[in-house]
Amino acid sequence: xxxxxxxxxxxxxxxxxxxxxxxxxxxxxxxxxxxxxxxxxxxxxxxxxxxxxxxxxxxxxxxxxxxxxxxxxxxxxxxxxxxxxxxxxxxxxxxxxxxxxxxxxxxxxxxxxxxxxxxxxxxxxxxxxxxxxxxxxxxxxxxxxxxxxxxxxxxxxxxxxxxxxxxxxxxxxxxxxxxxxxxxxxxxxxxxxxxxxxxxxxxxxxxxxxxxxxxxxxxxxxxxxxxxxxxxxxxxxxxxxxxxxxxxxxxxxxxxxxxxxxxxxxxxxxxxxxxxxxxxxxxxxxxxxxxxxxxxxxxxxxxxxxxxxxxxxxxxxxxxxxxxxxxxxxxxxxxxxxxxxxxxxxxxxxxxxxxxxxxxxxxxxxxxxxxxxxxxxxxxxxxxxxxxxxxxxxxxxxxxxxxxxxxxxxxxxxxxxxxxxxxxxxxxxxxxxxxxxxxxx
Amino acid sequence: xxxxxxxxxxxxxxxxxxxxxxxxxxxxxxxxxxxxxxxxxxxxxxxxxxxxxxxxxxxxxxxxxxxxxxxxxxxxxxxxxxxxxxxxxxxxxxxxxxxxxxxxxxxxxxxxxxxxxxxxxxxxxxxxxxxxxxxxxxxxxxxxxxxxxxxxxxxxxxxxxxxxxxxxxxxxxxxxxxxxxxxxxxxxxxxxxxxxxxxxxxxxxxxxxxxxxxxxxxxxxxxxxxxxxxxxxxxxxxxxxxxxxxxxxxxxxxxxxxxxxxxxxxxxxxxxxxx
Numbered sequence: 001x002x003x004x005x006x007x008x009x010x011x012x013x014x015x016x017x018x019x020x021x022x023x024x025x026x027x028x029x030x031x032x033x034x035x036x037x038x039x040x041x042x043x044x045x046x047x048x049x050x051x052x053x054x055x056x057x058x059x060x061x062x063x064x065x066x067x068x069x070x071x072x073x074x075x076x077x078x079x080x081x082x083x084x085x086x087x088x089x090x091x092x093x094x095x096x097x098x099x100x101x102x103x104x105x106x107x108x109x110x111x112x113x114x115x116x117x118x119x120x121x122x123x124x125x126x127x128x129x130x131x132x133x134x135x136x137x138x139x140x141x142x143x144x145x146x147x148x149x150x151x152x153x154x155x156x157x158x159x160x161x162x163x164x165x166x167x168x169x170x171x172x173x174x175x176x177x178x179x180x181x182x183x184x185x186x187x188x189x190x191x192x193x194x195x196x197x198x199x200x201x202x203x204x205x206x207x208x209x210x211x212x213x214x215x216x217x218x219x220x221x222x223x224x225x226x227x228x229x230x231x232x233x234x235x236x237x238x239x240x241x242x243x244x245x246x247x248x249x250x251x252x253x254x255x256x257x258x259x260x261x262x263x264x265x266x267x268x269x270x271x272x273x274x275x276x277x278x279x280x281x282x283x284x285x286x287x288x289x290x291x292x293x294x295x296x297x298x299x300x301x302x303x304x305x306x307x308x309x310x311x312x313x314x315x316x317x318x319x320x321x322x323x324x325x326x327x328x329x330x331x332x333x334x335x336x337x338x339x340x341x342x343x344x345x346x347x348x349x350x351x352x353x354x355x356x357x358x359x360x361x362x363x364x365x366x367x368x369x370x371x372x373x374x375x376x377x378x379x380x381x382x383x384x385x386x387x388x389x390x391x392x393x394x395x396x397x398x399x400x401x402x403x404x405x406x407x408x409x410x411x412x413x414x415x416x417x418x419x420x421x422x423x424x425x426x427x428x429x430x431x432x433x434x435x436x437x438x439x440x441x
Numbered sequence: 442x443x444x445x446x447x448x449x450x451x452x453x454x455x456x457x458x459x460x461x462x463x464x465x466x467x468x469x470x471x472x473x474x475x476x477x478x479x480x481x482x483x484x485x486x487x488x489x490x491x492x493x494x495x496x497x498x499x500x501x502x503x504x505x506x507x508x509x510x511x512x513x514x515x516x517x518x519x520x521x522x523x524x525x526x527x528x529x530x531x532x533x534x535x536x537x538x539x540x541x542x543x544x545x546x547x548x549x550x551x552x553x554x555x556x557x558x559x560x561x562x563x564x565x566x567x568x569x570x571x572x573x574x575x576x577x578x579x580x581x582x583x584x585x586x587x588x589x590x591x592x593x594x595x596x597x598x599x600x601x602x603x604x605x606x607x608x609x610x611x612x613x614x615x616x617x618x619x620x621x622x623x624x625x626x627x628x629x630x631x632x633x634x635x636x637x638x639x640x641x642x643x644x645x646x647x648x649x650x651x652x653x654x655x656x657x658x659x660x661x662x663x664x665x666x667x668x669x670x671x672x673x674x675x676x677x678x679x680x681x682x683x684x685x686x687x688x689x690x691x692x693x694x695x696x697x698x699x700x701x702x703x704x705x706x707x708x709x710x711x712x713x714x715x716x
Contacts, residue, residue: 102567271480
């Protein structure tokens with residue numbers, strides 16, 4: 001009996017080893033075909049004219065791809081297949097696939113958020129296809145170029161502007177004795193004062209904050225032309241950073257003024273302004289769809305430039321989020337890059353469609369004008385919000401988001417709470433700096 | 442005193458019951474409300490159920506996702522029970538010097554988090570794909586193959602096998618049954634409760650599995666329910682009412698499986714604890 005088991009085991013081992021051996025051989029062959037590809041295996045050949053694209057919002061960037069497909073007038077044979085994936089799922093899939101070097105099932109075009117772009121470009125140097133030759137880099141908003149390029153090559157085709165604005169309830173302002181003009185180009189201190197008056201007059205808070213989401217901090221930092229990192233994108237720049245100090249102080253002033261509704265997730269955040277519980281929403285322009293979803297508030301809203309910090313280099317313009325298109329370095333890359341160049345990269349009329357159909361503000365400067373931009377929005381009391389947002393887009397300070405924006409976010413979220421609990425600011429930023437240095441080494 | 446204790450027990454149990462049932466209640470209620478009402482935290486049933494369902498069926502292919510999830514869950518449960526019970530039976534019934542050492546090694550593998558073997562595993566499937574696309578990347582088979590035999594289920598069956606009367610095996614041998622015959626004709630029917638308990642766990646694990654199907658299944662036609670729900674929440678202005686109705690639909694199968702097999706489940710779990 002025992003002998004039989006041993007024999008069975010031996011046979012099993014031989015079979016497994018043989019199978020492994022086969023796999024190795026095949027791997028080597030594909031590797032030898034194209035030395036530049038290294039270990040990355042080619043995707044199985046489908047229909048040669050098919051290109052696939054991944055994006056995450058059916059009402060926004062997926063719709064944009066559909067419009068691009070309609071607008072495309074280059075090589076007529078290109079068939080675009082659009083696949084919807086949640087943003088976190090795209091990140092997970094790309095990371096798994098690129099780090100294992102198995103490219104099957106990967107798309108040709110993928111949408112990546114600008115904050116994460118450098119981590120992909122730097123971690124997987126050969127995985128993306130440079131599109132420098134397919135677009136004119138100078139045609140795009142300056143601040144989008146830094147996060148989407150690496151070593152002088154342009155990898156990302158800048159898509160939506162995350163240009164930030166202060167959405168504000170005009171009826172609440174009036175009740176507190178203010179007009180929209182009073183909140184144009186103000187500072188954060190003035191914002192807090194107005195917030196207090198509104199709370200006194202209407203009983204409503206000024207804004208919501210989620211302690212785990214540092215969107216507001218990122219808006220403030222970029223508005224002063226600074227970021228968590230030095231210009232190299234990897235050295236943490238947290239202590240001795242005047243902009244970050246001013247940001248932390250402004251944040252604390254807001255949090256301590258008793259004008260904040262605390263929320264813990266996205267649905268509460270949206271619920272608060274849909275419900276009329278807060279007077280303003282300082283965030284990216286992509287929130288427009290959620291604000292206008294509550295039709296009963298039509299005519300009660302306006303959008304003004306962000307309040308600014310009191311520090312050198314401070315502006316009223318900033319950005320939150322925003323993403324760009326990337327081409328993966330696999331079969332069909334030329335077609336995919338040509339498709340992007342033909343649509344998002346050069347078609348001005350297409351950008352008009354983007355505005356009219358989905359309200360998406362691009363970052364292709366020649367496309368930022370025309371009738372669609374003059375449209376008056378009834379919901380915002382007849383304000384030309386698209387024209388305003390596009391004008392602000394041009395003024396956003398360019399910063400390098402680096403590789404680890406979200407890692408620093410986690411550190412700062414904890415340290416800022418300490419700051420609110422009366423830990424001295426200097427210690428807060430010093431501790432954040434040393435944590436960042438240890439973690440990212 | 443006795444009465445007081447009783448009241449206390451019931452109060453405690455009621456609180457525990459409310460805490461565990463409330464999320465389900467809110468899920469079902471929310472699936473009948475508009476997105477705006479869900480974000481406001483409305484606790485009363487609304488009138489948007491039909492609208493939410495219509496939107497859901499219009500926007501995504503939920504039938505495909507449900508059937509994919511069913512195929513994966515059923516195949517996965519079947520193969521898990523078959524392999525794990527064979528292994529558990531073998532470990533308990535046959536003598537070998539190496540048996541316990543091998544088993545300990547197997548148990549150690551329970552400590553490896555899945556995320557750490559995911560990349561090599563993906564690479565492996567990437568290698569298989571060109572020669573055997575049916576079990577390669579983007580195939581339903583690949584979505585459950587790596588989780589078919591886990592140390593947990595082998596352990597579960599071995600523990601329960603300890604209670605199995607060995608005399609039955611002797612009797613089977615005397616009557617001339619083969620070893621496999623003993624397993625299929627004597628062991629399997631007597632261990633029904635253990636199989637039921639394992640089936641519930643395996644089915645739920647597979648039904649709710651997210652990470653591995655996420656990376657291995659890429660085309661929309663291969664999507665499972667958890668992937669579909671994840672997609673629904675990805676937009677900048679999510680329709681929470683619709684998402685809640687999708688989640689409600691996706692909970693139904695596990696609930697049905699659980700309630701149908703509940704009696705056996707409790708018995709099976711008790712067995713594994715006693716053993």
